[in-house]
Amino acid sequence: MRDLPDPTTYDTTLERVAGYFDGTATQVWARLTSDAPVSRIRATVRAGRDRMRAAMLARLPADLRGARVLDAGCGTGAATAELAARGAQVVAVDISAALTRIAAERLPPGLRGRVQFHAGDMLDPRLGRFDAVFAMDSLIYYAEDDLRRALRGLAVRAPQTVFTVAPRTPLLMAMWHAGRWFPRADRSPTMIPQDWRRLRRGLPGLGHIERVSRGFYISDCLELRP
Numbered sequence: 001m002r003d004l005p006d007p008t009t010y011d012t013t014l015e016r017v018a019g020y021f022d023g024t025a026t027q028v029w030a031r032l033t034s035d036a037p038v039s040r041i042r043a044t045v046r047a048g049r050d051r052m053r054a055a056m057l058a059r060l061p062a063d064l065r066g067a068r069v070l071d072a073g074c075g076t077g078a079a080t081a082e083l084a085a086r087g088a089q090v091v092a093v094d095i096s097a098a099l100t101r102i103a104a105e106r107l108p109p110g111l112r113g114r115v116q117f118h119a120g121d122m123l124d125p126r127l128g129r130f131d132a133v134f135a136m137d138s139l140i141y142y143a144e145d146d147l148r149r150a151l152r153g154l155a156v157r158a159p160q161t162v163f164t165v166a167p168r169t170p171l172l173m174a175m176w177h178a179g180r181w182f183p184r185a186d187r188s189p190t191m192i193p194q195d196w197r198r199l200r201r202g203l204p205g206l207g208h209i210e211r212v213s214r215g216f217y218i219s220d221c222l223e224l225r226p
C-alpha cells in the first residue's frame, strides 16, 4: 500500500486535470494536436511535442506485433495511432472522456481492432499488465512524491515506462512560481518541474534519454526500467 500515490494530493490533481481537459481545454487541445493553424507560440509547442513523441517512440521496438502497450494519458491519440500502426495492442486511457472520444474518432479505421479506449485513471489495476507504458506529458502535473509512487505503480505492471517531465529550468521555475499567484479556481492544472536526478532516489532503473527544447516546449524524456 505504501507505493500507492497519496490519495489526497494525487486525486486532487487528477480531478483538476480531468476538469480542465474535459472543459475549456478540450477544443484548444484538439486544435493543438491537429494540423489546423495555430499561433506562433503554439506552433513551437507543436513542433517540440512532435520531436518528443518521435524520441519516445524510438525507445520502443519498430515492430510491436504481439506487444501490449499502455498509452497512459492518451489525449487525442497521436501516439496511440503510431503504436497501433507498429502492430501493438494498445490500451489508450485518459482521465478526460472528451479526449478519449476525439482519439477514437481520429484513429484510422484500419487500426480500430488494435486499440481499446478507456476513460479513467492510468493507475487502475484493472487495465492489466503491459510490455511498455508510454506516458507523454501526462505525469507533468503531479507532485514529486505522487509522481514517484505513480511510476512505481506503473513499473510493477510493465518492464519499461517511457515518460516526460518538465525540467527545472529557470524559465519553467519562473512560470511555476507565477502560476502559484493565481487563485486556484482560475488556474489550469499547474505543471510541476522536476529534477530527474532527485526523482531517481528510490527509483533504480530511471534514466534520462533526451531534453527537447523548442520555444515554449521544454521537456525531458525519461525511461524507467526497474
Ligand SMILES: C[S@@+](CC[C@H](N)C(=O)[O-])C[C@H]1O[C@@H](n2cnc3c(N)ncnc32)[C@H](O)[C@@H]1O
Pocket (backbone or CB within 6 Å): 014, 017, 018, 021, 033, 072, 073, 074, 075, 076, 077, 078, 093, 094, 095, 096, 099, 120, 121, 122, 123, 135, 136, 137, 138, 139
Ligand atoms: C498534456 S496532455 C498529453 C496527451 C497526450 N499524451 C499527448 O501527448 O498528446 C495530458 C493528458 O494526460 C491526461 N492525464 C493526466 N493524468 C492522468 C491520469 N492519472 N490518468 C489518465 N490520464 C491522465 C490528461 O487528461 C491529458 O489528456
